[in-house]
Amino acid sequence: MSELLLQVKDLAVSYHGYAGEVQSVRRVSFTVDRGETLAVVGESGCGKSVTAKTIMRLLQTPPAEIKEGSQILFDGEDVLRFDKKRLADYRGGEAAIIFQDALAALNPTMTVGNQICENLLHHSKMTKKEAMEKAVDLLRMVGIPQPERRVKQYPHEFSGGMRQRVMIAIAFACSPKLLIADEPTTALDVTIQAQIMDLIKQWQEKSGASVILITHDLGVVANIAKRIVVMYAGKIVERGDSRSIFYNPKHPYTNALLEAVPRLDLKNKQVLASIEGTPPDLINPPKGCPFSTRCKYCMEICCQEEPPVIPFEEGHEASCWLYCLEKPCEDAPFTWEGRSNDR
């Protein structure tokens, strides 16, 4: 068995709307090893959720269209070519997903227990009674008190954090090999966020599954992900292990994202940093680098040609023209080693 669990190759997804074709994901490639946590980071509309849904084959086609040449290899099989029967086993059984808004993601007219059982009954030969017992165990595992009573309740009787725990219980039910967490903590307050992330981390260590963590919050990523992929406007602009991304960001966008994370040591005196401008319109994506319109270091060539992928240390690479200059730019982010020291 190889180390590799998931391999996304040249994934491109477009939405066909009234205004034209929105190119949500533009040739994205990444891999996930067994037992690894990969974080996909980027702001709203950069295509990270679409990528997640595509891996689960949850996109509605149409309006979405997965372009020719895209490949998603799960254990060597192409998910995009799964037939109905294979897909039914894959979804929920081998790969599971957690959504951002747990209230919206749970059926309001079905008891929590039944929603968990559904998964179990579909993927194993349990009886209804056994499944219900398993559901109680699962609820206990995700830290819901009095699971015997709670299992008969409806989602609206749970608090926000508890609902997300229920979602996690549903996702864990059949011990999937891959868990996709699509902004699992965005709708929760900070203390609950940490608990939920811990829960996912613990389960992952126990089961050895892989996790793709999708978020726009770099703070969430820091101590859970081994590798980070930074997406912008449907493309991956930088990737690397989390140490190099946090301490040695190469792409101006990653750098700007890190600057936007509020710092505890500055107390209330800091002005929150933001990135000027808005992401480009993906109906007409810019010809050159997608970040060129907002980049502090934008050069002529950035607006004309797509930047090449520049490799740095092992596994760390960024797509930026800055690193193709004959003479390094004075204030460019790659001279930022100094900054990481005074942190």
Added chain:
Amino acid sequence: MKTLIYFARRLLIMLLTLFIIATATFFLLAATPGDALSARVERLPDVVAERLYAKYGLDRPIMERYVNTMTGLLQGDFGDSIIYEGQTVQSIIREKGPISARLGIQQMLLGVTVGLLLGILAAVKKGTIWDYLVVALSILLISVPNLVFALMLQQVFAGNLKWFPVIGWPRENIWFGGWEYTVLPTLAGCFGYIASYARLLKASMLDVMNQDYILTAESKGLSRGEVIRHHVLRNSFIPIVTQLPMSVAMCITGSFFIESVFSIPGLGLYYVEAVAAQDIPIVMGQTVILSAIYIAVVFLTDILYTIVDPRIRIAGGKR
């Protein structure tokens, strides 16, 4: 306890509503020019006319009549018909109610069943020719008044093809006999139900299908059929549940147009005739009884809601 207070409050509101309806009906009828007897007494000697007026209390001042009528209502006595000698509201409803009810129930059962099936078809096959056909059909059915369909059906199936009798209604075995009489009126009346329920369910299902929990259901590996049966249908039936009891209540009141076209001696026809003849006791009585049924149905709907949608439970009700 809270549940009890809730029911008591609802009951009070229902009674108040009925009171307002009765009062409004009374004064509206009183405000119309002429009265039930004016056409009849024209050629009678004054003494006889006076006696007739006195018999029905129409010679009294309006406020006195109002008080008399309302006290009568409280005791369940709506008074005798002015036009039809010796008939009371109760006897008329007892006699004509079942006729209208059978027609209404048949229309509704057929219409709602077909409507819901078409709605599911349109939602599941969204964007295909089936969807467009259902939408076009419901627009057609909802825009053309059922009177037109009634006449067309009568012309084609009774007149030209002679498959069914042109007019009439079974006299014996009022609930189950003489189905050949009921086919055309039932068809003519069910189109409205088909159109509204198909559109309602389709819109509701599409709305539910866009919810995140449908993605969750799909992500569990459930098939499309399972997702629709276990997750989409129940949630999209919530608007249907509000609509359905209203339709049931409408059944009993009868339909004036269809009853006229097919000469069905039902409530709807009689009701409209009573208004035209200013038969005040009958109009008052029917209005109050039908309103009471309607209000009770609305109340039942609220209770039904809590069964379909667990989020709506009467405050403090049992958990």
